Amino acid sequence: MSSFAGRMKEYPNMSLDRFDRENLHARAYFLSHCHKDHMKGLKGPLLKRKLKFSLTVKLYCSFVTKELLLSNPKYAFWEDHIVALELESPTLITLIDEASGEREELVVTLLPAGHCPGSVMFLVEGAQGTVLYTGDFRLAKGDASRIELLHSGSRYTHTYVHTYIHTHSGAKKYLETCLHAIRGLVQDWVSRSVYHTVWLNCKAAYGYEYLFTNLGDEFHTQIHVKSLDMFKKMPEILSHVTTDRATQIHACRHPKDEEFVPASRLPCGSSASDGTPLNIISIKPSTMWFGERTQRTKVIVRTGASSYRACFSFHSSYSEIKDFLSYLQPINIYPSVIPIGRTHADVTELLKSMCRDVSSSAVIYRPLGTLKRTRPEQHTHDGDCADWLFEGADLAPVRKRVMMQEATPTTLPNPPDEPLPLTHIPLITGDYMDCTESNDDEEERDLEEEERGGERDEGSVSNSGTPPRWEEFFTTEILTDSQTSQPHSCSHTSPSRSTLTGSQTSELFVDDSAKLPSPSIPLSAGQGLSQAESMLIQSEDRCQGDALTNLDAGGEESGSHTHQSEPTESQVSSDFDIPSTPDSHTPGPDDLSDLYRRLAAGEEVVTRTGSQSL
DNA sequence: GCGATCAGCT
DNA sequence: CACAGCTGATCGC
Numbered sequence A: 001m002s003s004f005a006g007r008m009k010e011y012p013n014m015s016l017d018r019f020d021r022e023n024l025h026a027r028a029y030f031l032s033h034c035h036k037d038h039m040k041g042l043k044g045p046l047l048k049r050k051l052k053f054s055l056t057v058k059l060y061c062s063f064v065t066k067e068l069l070l071s072n073p074k075y076a077f078w079e080d081h082i083v084a085l086e087l088e089s090p091t092l093i094t095l096i097d098e099a100s101g102e103r104e105e106l107v108v109t110l111l112p113a114g115h116c117p118g119s120v121m122f123l124v125e126g127a128q129g130t131v132l133y134t135g136d137f138r139l140a141k142g143d144a145s146r147i148e149l150l151h152s153g154s155r156y157t158h159t160y161v162h163t164y165i166h167t168h169s170g171a172k173k174y175l176e177t178c179l180h181a182i183r184g185l186v187q188d189w190v191s192r193s194v195y196h197t198v199w200l201n202c203k204a205a206y207g208y209e210y211l212f213t214n215l216g217d218e219f220h221t222q223i224h225v226k227s228l229d230m231f232k233k234m235p236e237i238l239s240h241v242t243t244d245r246a247t248q249i250h251a252c253r254h255p256k257d258e259e260f261v262p263a264s265r266l267p268c269g270s271s272a273s274d275g276t277p278l279n280i281i282s283i284k285p286s287t288m289w290f291g292e293r294t295q296r297t298k299v300i301v302r303t304g305a306s307s308y309r310a311c312f313s314f315h316s317s318y319s320e321i322k323d324f325l326s327y328l329q330p331i332n333i334y335p336s337v338i339p340i341g342r343t344h345a346d347v348t349e350l351l352k353s354m355c356r357d358v359s360s361s362a363v364i365y366r367p368l369g370t371l372k373r374t375r376p377e378q379h380t381h382d383g384d385c386a387d388w389l390f391e392g393a394d395l396a397p398v399r400k401r402v403m404m405q406e407a408t409p410t411t412l413p414n415p416p417d418e419p420l421p422l423t424h425i426p427l428i429t430g431d432y433m434d435c436t437e438s439n440d441d442e443e444e445r446d447l448e449e450e451e452r453g454g455e456r457d458e459g460s461v462s463n464s465g466t467p468p469r470w471e472e473f474f475t476t477e478i479l480t481d482s483q484t485s486q487p488h489s490c491s492h493t494s495p496s497r498s499t500l501t502g503s504q505t506s507e508l509f510v511d512d513s514a515k516l517p518s519p520s521i522p523l524s525a526g527q528g529l530s531q532a533e534s535m536l537i538q539s540e541d542r543c544q545g546d547a548l549t550n551l552d553a554g555g556e557e558s559g560s561h562t563h564q565s566e567p568t569e570s571q572v573s574s575d576f577d578i579p580s581t582p583d584s585h586t587p588g589p590d591d592l593s594d595l596y597r598r599l600a601a602g603e604e605v606v607t608r609t610g611s612q613s614l
Numbered sequence B: 001g002c003g004a005t006c007a008g009c010t
Numbered sequence C: 001c002a003c004a005g006c007t008g009a010t011c012g013c
Helices: A021-025 A046-050 A063-070 A071-080 A175-190 A209-219 A318-328 A344-356 A458-462 A544-548 A589-600
Strands: A014-016 A028-030 A058-062 A082-085 A091-096 A103-112 A120-126 A130-133 A162-165 A197-202 A280-287 A300-304 A307-311 A332-335 A403-405
Touching: A021 A046, A021 A175, A046 A071, A058 A458, A063 A071, A063 A082, A071 A082, A082 A307, A175 A197, A175 A209, A175 A300, A175 A307, A318 A344, A332 A403
Parallel strands: A014 A028, A028 A058, A058 A082, A091 A403, A130 A162, A162 A332, A197 A280, A280 A307
Antiparallel strands: A091 A103, A103 A120, A120 A130, A300 A307
């Protein structure tokens, strides 16, 4: 559980992702995404009562989050109190104290967080400066520099960004690599017969949708899920899921399942409609965690006779967080999750060290373009060295692309049926594999998996991966039949799809069978896993400690031996090959800290163009 | 009977 | 380590 109590010290009248205890007194609520651990207290009777007697208290979130939230009847009482905001549209929100009538104006902007459908970060601007609440996020390297509102115009340099970071960030293989591997495993299994079935053992409520659409496209099928209600306004997702259990790919869940029929753990039943027993393998998408040292890992790990775990993370990896922070250069950072055994100070220091390291990040140049006078103000909190407050009066200069809209709590300014503009944030597609295996062991332990013979498949990460852009799944329209037909938008998978079969596959899939006592392992249907076993993937990993130092960008192998001869068009995409802006000078840590020191002191900072910047 | 909290499991 | 849950036991109202 996050240690974040729901309130930011700059703006204590708003509560984010927590709705219990002190948050009951908030003047406005913000929900970053629809995962239960960010919804504590949201259906509490006290809050429910408060809403009943309030005209001004609202819950702000994305349209998708609103949709997902209201698909659960337990939250239906929020319906008239939710204000959905569009992404990247700065919105004026007035917080009103209903007792005194005191008002406080904020400009809040939702930024896509990439964590699950509807997930956002909240950029808050007001009298106490600019604060970014990230919530959970999965942003790829370079994404921050593509979010215009994080640096547009002169705003960024005048703000101190407090970044509430979830430090539990799962390391991740790059999504597309993971998807490719999962597709391979699924392909191998479902092609055996129509009775060979794959169960995706998905834990969280949301976040796997991209996996579903990807597999659905690949295998021209729909994924069996428990309910479609929440997706009824999201055609991209809806067209890929079904409640008809006669499909070979399932992601269904049942509250009281896991009553093991050993070889058949399908929650919706273990036999086909004609009574034929199904041969089921389970694939559990799960986070792979950073280890301490020199870890290698696989994209897919076999955990039992018929069970696998596949790397799939909702969170940015360490290197991605680092990239994000080193781009933002926040003055203060407040971590939300403190690992057991570490102190708050530990994590804060770690995060700050990330900020200072700019050598491997996207180049920081845009924020420094225009500067204006800043002035220091009184400290509202003692002790803290960076409580600089800024005038909020001119915080709303020209908003690029977006007219600022007002969302006063007393009126509902957002017509719910308006089509949403799609925003375009091209995402970078390369990331190295930096995960190690989770120790989240589950039921079957009959395979002790061994770490031997590290091989890497860097080439595989240079494919066409496109991280999920959940907003594209969403429409405010109810679907017509024609929209629900099998889609064939090849935009996100076409290049990699062709690599699934044929020689290129061997580049991705390392034959790992030597490590498995496979011949002796009975499968659910008494069959061997000949192909599937060969699909376990492993790769050299770079451990966390290494990531802090500068790695050689070339991606030279350190693995003990290479595998599989085929030389791909090896576009080894490195984490560190983000091109610099021509003629730009990358400011060093000292440059930046000096700059921020001067900004904080209210000095005039002159910008120059060219190499003399800073 | 419900909610909140915690242990346990995954 | 931790994710995003769920279930069940216990305690208090």
